[in-house]
Amino acid sequence: MEAVQTYIENNKERFLEELIGILKIPSISADPAHAGDVKKAATAMAEALRKAGIEQTQIFDTDGHPIVFGEKMINAAWPTVLVYGHYDVQPPDPLDQWESPPFEPVIKKSETHPDGAIYARGACDDKGQVFMHIKAMEAMLSYDALRCNVKFLLEGEEEVGSEHLAGFCKEHKDLLTCDVILISDTAIISNETPSITSGLRGLSYVEVTVTGANRDLHSGVYGGAVANPINVLSQMIGSLHDEKHRITIPGFYDKVQELSQQERVDMNKAPHDEEAYKRDLGIDAVMGEAGYTTLERTTVRPTLDVNGMWGGYTGDGAKTVLPSKAHAKISMRLVPDQDPDEIVAIFTDHLKAIAPDGVKVDVRPHHHGRPAVTPVDSVEYKAAAMAMEQTFGKKPIPARGGGSIPIVSLFEEVLGVKSVLMGFGLDSDDIHSPNEHYGIFNFYQGIRTIPYFYQFYGELKNGQYRQD
């Protein structure tokens, strides 16, 4: 292990340079115009895996973006770890809010990263975190120090709902056989307070279209007599929360697991400075479901947010149009045991029920995923916790995450395997926002920590835990 850590220390500048190369590829999976770039990123990842020593790496085409799969089976008696990650990125809009171009990586110091951070779309989510695993593998394999078998499954559609991953997993169940899935696509509480994500919210994402008249109309000639789809959609969206910021869709909370008083007390022990939180966001008040703290609202409570809305004239100046259509992209974050399909169904029923005469409402489901929880007494959680304790010098805190990685529940359903979410980002890394970045410290700390995970996981699985 010492040799492995020394190798990492001696090669870390090169690791960073290689990551920069990968971050330059604008692999925006949501934008059909970038399909070629997504493919290019897949090729770059496969190449990096081969160079790290995972010679058995291939690219599988799907009806969407490709899937990169690599494996190194060393000893059939050893446990097998499957590393999952994604090489696609979120769209970089709004572009004018980036301080440097999203696909021209720049290293700069920031408040949370005094040692510097790399600014680029995908730096943290998830190219930077995937690349930690590839580089850790290179270090371990250079010294024949890997005591597990390893598989890599890297997809290009995570940011658009992993549409083709479920089919791939079902079709290639044997290829993907493993004991645990290791994912770095989450955050730690801070660089001083390591944590492991012990649960994730699920997601239901839908697109709503309200149609009034069959064409755009003059608001002077028709205004006042014909339903305006934007007014109607606004009213409908406005009615989806009550005064206590609870979601009003009948049945929405029926399957929500309420935490015990003790669980709530425990989770609120995690460091959280509400004033600093507000200052960072530039807001004078938080807003959320009455009776819950910010930490609870963002992790163990479900939400409903409009992610995008548009209709009518949105250009410069004024146009007195009464539009034919209004659109909204709406996502709901779900918690155990809410079911995404059921939620989409009751959402759709409710919207159609509250739609007034004079408009038509269409609800089109986008992607979705189930909420997931990793038990803290599992072997994989313990191995991850021990690995982090080695590098951070303190035990990580189990923390529920607010985001969604729908594939966690997919892997559980299809492969029957639990995932461990050992991520190294920070919530302030602006993933999905302009100026996404990833701490240089975090990138290196991840590479340093991963080899310990394999060591402890191998030992714990074999029932033989030795101190190195």
Added chain:
Amino acid sequence: MEAVQTYIENNKERFLEELIGILKIPSISADPAHAGDVKKAATAMAEALRKAGIEQTQIFDTDGHPIVFGEKMINAAWPTVLVYGHYDVQPPDPLDQWESPPFEPVIKKSETHPDGAIYARGACDDKGQVFMHIKAMEAMLSYDALRCNVKFLLEGEEEVGSEHLAGFCKEHKDLLTCDVILISDTAIISNETPSITSGLRGLSYVEVTVTGANRDLHSGVYGGAVANPINVLSQMIGSLHDEKHRITIPGFYDKVQELSQQERVDMNKAPHDEEAYKRDLGIDAVMGEAGYTTLERTTVRPTLDVNGMWGGYTGDGAKTVLPSKAHAKISMRLVPDQDPDEIVAIFTDHLKAIAPDGVKVDVRPHHHGRPAVTPVDSVEYKAAAMAMEQTFGKKPIPARGGGSIPIVSLFEEVLGVKSVLMGFGLDSDDIHSPNEHYGIFNFYQGIRTIPYFYQFYGELKNGQYRQD
């Protein structure tokens, strides 16, 4: 007059061809990229005026788009008519809903125009209607048949609020001295039921921006704890109408003139087929203020419509963003005696009052105009009515219009002169919508009617009304 009408009949095909040339110029005043085209349209209009015999025509530059002014002062003892119109057009968006390109005029038959209509942006609003006046002038001046003095004032900013017209009128009050203003920028009830617009709604147009956090956020990490500006703006907009579709802004209806029972009975005698109206719009129900008919809702009652709304991710696919900002363009149609400035003030106050903690609200006024009414017993109204009776063979109905021509109240304030709104469009001409068109019949009928207006107006003004 017979010679004038014969001239029109013999030259009508050329008139149409010349109009087509002018409709090809994309003079979109709202779009800075088309500033050159707006100028080009001004030049074309000035050239057309000169060719029609208004040699004294010049183009005045403003800080915005130019103003075309022409005059023919024949006899100081005769009354002076000022023709107002605009050569700028609405933006053509959404382009994909046009059956033929907006600036490539096409002549096609339609349900309401069995003799054919010319399809192009600006065909009816207002290039086609302005051009009727120019061609009628050409016919009258060819036979020395004009018994009034005439001035033309054509602006290029009507669709963006006539920002520089008020200043121009104040500065050139003497140049604009006249007895009446004649405007063709409105509609008749149908080709079988001529009408004259006896009143117009006013307008207050504002742009609202709601800002939450200082940057776009990940809806998983922050969702549920931070105000979402789209949700908030939707809720605010939704609250601006109550269940009876009345506007909830305190004081909004304070100055609204309620019509007498008799006035309401009279105005509802105008032909209106609610089933045909719904069928034409493709809607199963109308929607509007409880207790009023569709005709009332679109003319004598004030409204509040969102003309455009946008925020967050509006591209293809799904992006789980919690946006920093949401925007809406909102217009209110006003009726006598609502004051646009007062309405903007109470709107702004109300929006700020209902904004929750955690967001900032900014309201930016765009353009506005006062409501206006033309008395049906005035000389100019009578002259227009008599002219229409000549060509349509029946008396026109006085009809209140739902749209806004803010310059009508401007002319009254600055020049102390009333306007007569003798338009020839149809409400179904899709002005401000894709596939705007103008009936060939209506274009020719306008050219035929206008010379009668000058004849009757001259005679009535001189107290000597002779039958021709």
